[in-house]
Amino acid sequence: MDILIKNIKELVQVRETPVKWIAGKDMAELPTISNAFLHLKNGLIANYGSMADLPAITTQETIDATDRLVLPSFVDSHTHLVFAASREEEFVYKIKGMSYEEIAAKGGGILNSAAKLQLMSEDELFEKALVRAEEIIGFGTGAVEIKSGYGLTTKDELKMLRVAKRIGQETPLTVKTTFLGAHAVPKSYAKKSDYIDLIIKEMIPAVAEEKLAEYIDAFCEKGFFTPDETELIMEEGKKYGLKPKIHANQLSISGGVQVGVKTNAISVDHLEAMGEAEIKALQGSDTMPTLLPGAAFYLGTSFPPARDMMNAGLPLALATDYNPGSAPCGKMAFMLSLACIKMKMTPEEAINAATLNTAYAMELGQTHGSITKGKVANVFITKKIPSYAYIPYAFGADVIDQVILNGENIGKIH
Ligand code: NIG
């Protein structure tokens, strides 16, 4: 398929060459071309430029994007998209005043999701996840990371990861998978160390054997996994080629950031609880700090200190954390709104965080996250909107008109 999009009011996030990531002050710069064209060919970005420089070409399909913007598809680098059921009963407990920890202690939380997932067949789980995958495609996401962590037995963790991989095979989404056996300790284990032994001796080798994941994660938090346990699990994963990506500092200053840097994690995610030492630890590292404002919004916790982190020269990524317990929303545009409204990021900073920097956090920086010749043709065309700042400004609005993934026009979004 060969598509020309012409008369684009503004082509956003145009980068001549791939960049590692956008950090610190540079996050405020978002390169665009007004009155532009974009040529997509053989699944890749072939050419782009100002309409004045449009070469004479004939293409199979031409789209007139007058009054519309074109952006690279969002890259959502942290989700738990595969789960059995929503948990709105806990939502009601929460409204009535119970904390996340209290809900978990009452039989809710991650263990509740695990109990439901263990009873579900792989095919049924896939059908449930597929609905969410299609939903996020309509929200403008083109690449997504999906974690396990609601299985908590070897068989069920493998089942989750197979389903996640299948989402990548049977939809146009680019999927990367993460093994998160260390999400919570099942009730049947009196000793946490016995469950950690299972992760290390049985789960990690089985995940690697079937090549089901490229990353390994742990929920490094009080009441879940300590920094030492997290480090041990990350190091064992690395022996099998799994690269660390860690849930860190969500509910408390957990030591997760430092473990992430020490184990050379691709990213440390959440970061609601950050001190100066955590910011310092990240400086000079190759670890992407990833903010998940949907979880802070839903749980009513404080938001990460995004401005302090950018002032310290750090890059920031923004992802949804789409999951049934702390962030039941897979809409990246709403994360942009939360970033701007709650963390005082500018629209430019938020868009950089949700495209190029999340691409880094999934090791897709060479192929995704910007309008760059040779990158994968993953873009969305907006409805008639005045500017890219309108996307975070009009929180909750449906701003996307058409989605193109891998150079294929998958059509109008309703
Ligand atoms: O990223 N923090 C740990 N895991 C998820 C929540 C899991 C759940 O409550 O189901 C998160 O917020």
Ligand code: FE
């Ligand atoms: Fe998460």
